[in-house]
């Protein structure tokens with residue numbers, strides 16, 4: 001299957017307000033995808049729709065070709081770690097691993113125990129007495145033990161210290177590279193994502209702003225610095241994503257349509273973090289996202 005997750009015009013409304021709107025994206029199999037956007041942009045809503053916890057108010061979402069809220073068979077192949085890493089707090093990590101074996105069709109208890117040991121999680125302490133970061137490690141170990149084909153993680157690293165975050169992401173990448181699992185991972189920590197993700201979905205104000213393979217997105221954008229620009233076309237520039245000006249100088253984040261050869265512009269590459277921030281900065285810029293918004 002080429003795409004693990006597909007959304008078409010997907011929308012979810014709370015009262016009169018759209019939490020997610022006109023969301024169209026296709027997540028290719030085997031990718032590790034970052035889901036980013038400001039607070040309240042619809043990330044959790046998208047993940048909950050994908051796992052069948054919510055029913056769409058518009059459009060459709062399909063996971064492995066099935067609609068998750070109607071057909072729960074797809075859920076056996078989805079691992080989901082919610083934002084607050086809910087685990088049964090009175091149980092120990094060891095007990096949770098054993099329970100997982102009773103309720104899951106395929107269950108790799110050895111994988112879970114190995115991961116927990118590597119993360120230094122005490123196996124016989126009730127998880128309610130562990131730190132938030134340790135509970136996140138337990139939740140991830142349990143999700144991976146399910147051997148899912150799709151792993152959805154809602155801010156899994158938010159409670160981890162910088163070193164634990166790096167180790168967590170590295171070991172996650174190792175696990176999914178071995179198994180071919182597709183991952184969709186929401187996070188606010190953009191610098192981490194550049195190292196660990198090869199696909200990107202940016203949400204803003206309930207809408208998909210940018211989506212595609214990280215390499216393609218980075219290759220298609222440039223930072224231009226040059227004399228004060230007053231609008232009008234620039235050769236090789238398809239869209240200006242963000243413009244900042246002083247009296248004498250303009251700094252533009254652009255989506256290119258070819259080489260920018262005008263010698264009055266200095267052309268630089270952008271980091272993924274700078275590029276995402278340029279898209280999220282939004283207002284006061286000439287922006288056209290249609291080509292990326294629809295990309296898959």
Ligand SMILES: Nc1ncnc2c1ncn2[C@@H]1O[C@H](COP(=O)(O)OP(=O)(O)OP(=O)(O)O)[C@@H](O)[C@H]1O
Nearest residue numbers: 014018019020037038039040041042043044045046
């Ligand atoms: N149960 C709910 N009832 C009413 N409104 C909700 C509910 N859940 C989410 N919303 C609203 O939907 C919008 C999207 O919320 P969502 O939790 O999906 O955002 P998010 O991008 O995950 O945010 P964060 O980064 O803060 O976790 C927000 O405006 C939020 O207030």
